[in-house]
Amino acid sequence: MLDNPDHDRSADTTTPGGESLALPAPPPHAPEPPSTPVHGSDPAQEATSARWQTAMDVLGGIIAGDQPLVEVLHLIAELAVATVEGIDEASVTLYRDGAARTAGFAGPHAAALDERQYQTGSGPCLRAARTGSRVLVSSTEPGRSGGFEDFAYHARRAGVSSATCLPLPAPGRVVGALNTFTYGGEEGVPALQGAALGAAEAFAAVAAVAVASAANVAAATEAAENMRAAMEHRAVIEQAKGVLMAQLQVDPEAAFLELRRLSQRDNVKLREVALRIVAAILPGERAS
Numbered sequence: 001m002l003d004n005p006d007h008d009r010s011a012d013t014t015t016p017g018g019e020s021l022a023l024p025a026p027p028p029h030a031p032e033p034p035s036t037p038v039h040g041s042d043p044a045q046e047a048t049s050a051r052w053q054t055a056m057d058v059l060g061g062i063i064a065g066d067q068p069l070v071e072v073l074h075l076i077a078e079l080a081v082a083t084v085e086g087i088d089e090a091s092v093t094l095y096r097d098g099a100a101r102t103a104g105f106a107g108p109h110a111a112a113l114d115e116r117q118y119q120t121g122s123g124p125c126l127r128a129a130r131t132g133s134r135v136l137v138s139s140t141e142p143g144r145s146g147g148f149e150d151f152a153y154h155a156r157r158a159g160v161s162s163a164t165c166l167p168l169p170a171p172g173r174v175v176g177a178l179n180t181f182t183y184g185g186e187e188g189v190p191a192l193q194g195a196a197l198g199a200a201e202a203f204a205a206v207a208a209v210a211v212a213s214a215a216n217v218a219a220a221t222e223a224a225e226n227m228r229a230a231m232e233h234r235a236v237i238e239q240a241k242g243v244l245m246a247q248l249q250v251d252p253e254a255a256f257l258e259l260r261r262l263s264q265r266d267n268v269k270l271r272e273v274a275l276r277i278v279a280a281i282l283p284g285e286r287a288s
Helices: 009-013 043-064 069-083 110-120 124-131 149-157 194-248 252-266 270-281
Strands: 089-096 099-106 135-138 162-170 173-182
Touching: 043 069, 043 194, 069 089, 069 099, 069 173, 069 194, 089 110, 089 124, 089 194, 099 110, 099 124, 110 124, 110 149, 110 173, 124 135, 124 162, 124 173, 135 149, 162 194, 173 194, 194 252, 194 270, 252 270
Parallel strands: none
Antiparallel strands: 089 099, 089 173, 135 162, 162 173
16 A cells, blocks of 8 residues: 555645754664675675665765755765665755755656646655655556656656655754655555665655755855845945935935935845945945
8 A cells, every 4th residue: 555644635735934944963873774784695785785884974974064955965866876776766855945946866857757746736755845754656556646646647657657755854844855766666566665665764864864964054154145245235335325425415314315215216226326326436446
């Protein structure tokens, strides 16, 4: 049976708020691979364990580092494909300021399938992100689409037989979803089951910490840039006020009112008016 207990389509109309992400504490120990090999065990198991350890090392580096968010999301999608058996393509849905977007993906169809869901406002990746529960969908057997017929139709046309979408949880909220897509698998049955599904969920749990960490870095960088821009805008406005005070023999408040009047008259931003005034006094020089 499909693991998609909530078929209420009205759930697709709610979105989490756009508050700043809170960085969750990294897990004290990385999850164990699905099958931890012992000395002399099957080479395939050893290869699986090695891939898992590599993925955990990379994700740990993301948590401790300051890589750009888009780079992190692409890397997580690529790691999911390389690490978990049964995943042919992957993407990461990120919620930011109440909007969903895919900024990282691996494979030729993942991004397009995600975008289709964002356009319609419905789909397994959105359900996973909004409800915090995993969603398994088959596109090859009628009645097993989990209520997402439009997604199943477009997935089937792309040669994707199933999708497993896993939430990326953070304390008090979900930051997005890890979306995995499989080409093969028994018809009508989601490909990620048993050990493979457990491995994907363990991977998503660590990936969630990495996504939250990178998102916090991105938010801090954006805040710093906004502060710098605000200070620059303030500086040029103060320069223009000084010019007007000298030219019109008025106090600072009257100078600012004149700036605002010119802005409204010309239908341009206040900073643009200020730049013009300063440039007229200091030709050839750039206002700071």
